[in-house]
Amino acid sequence: EAGVTQSPTHLIKTRGQQATLRCSPISGHTSVYWYQQALGLGLQFLLWYDEGEERNRGNFPPRFSGRQFPNYSSELNVNALELEDSALYLCASSLGAGVYNEQFFGPGTRLTVL
Amino acid sequence: DQQVKQNSPSLSVQEGRISILNCDYTNSMFDYFLWYKKYPAEGPTFLISISSIKDKNEDGRFTVFLNKSAKHLSLHIVPSQPGDSAVYFCAARRPGNQFYFGTGTSLTVIP
Structure with missing residues (x-):
């Protein structure tokens, strides 16, 4: 069974541009989580989608947004990129919204903002 | 702000001995x-968990201890094996499925 996949693996953008990151969950998983891991920090919760709806978001500005498609894949969009947005972005999926549903992580997208 | 903290960036342990990884948290709303x-080059993989209503959970060589009064979590690995060498993250959940992660502890098990 295929795991969580993310694309692209690496993304280089310049300040002010927009970045789009993609995530495909494990088949049958309806929940998708997005995290940011900046240098020296733990994973920071960004967004949680379940069944196509945004269920919760972390303490990030509105220029971080996303969506979940009917096939449960997800996109993270970052507008008006700033240098400090450079980070590893991890996506995770789980079977549903339950507390004890294990999250399975993808390998991440490394975003570099120049 | 970092609500989950792992104060030891690295730990080295001899094969066969116990590895103890520590984690502190600040938010009393965490329930899991x-x-x-x-x-x-890989994403994190789930190892073990504990609900806030318990103080210990065991799974094979891995045991997690929770001390709610001290807001402290620890992971014990006994006996440690070279294949356990990896970065370990602790995480905590707030209602609404907001998960907070520590910065990780890099464990090296020396053969």
């Missing part, structure tokens, strides 16, 4: 705690 293991 997890440990993840991460190898280079």
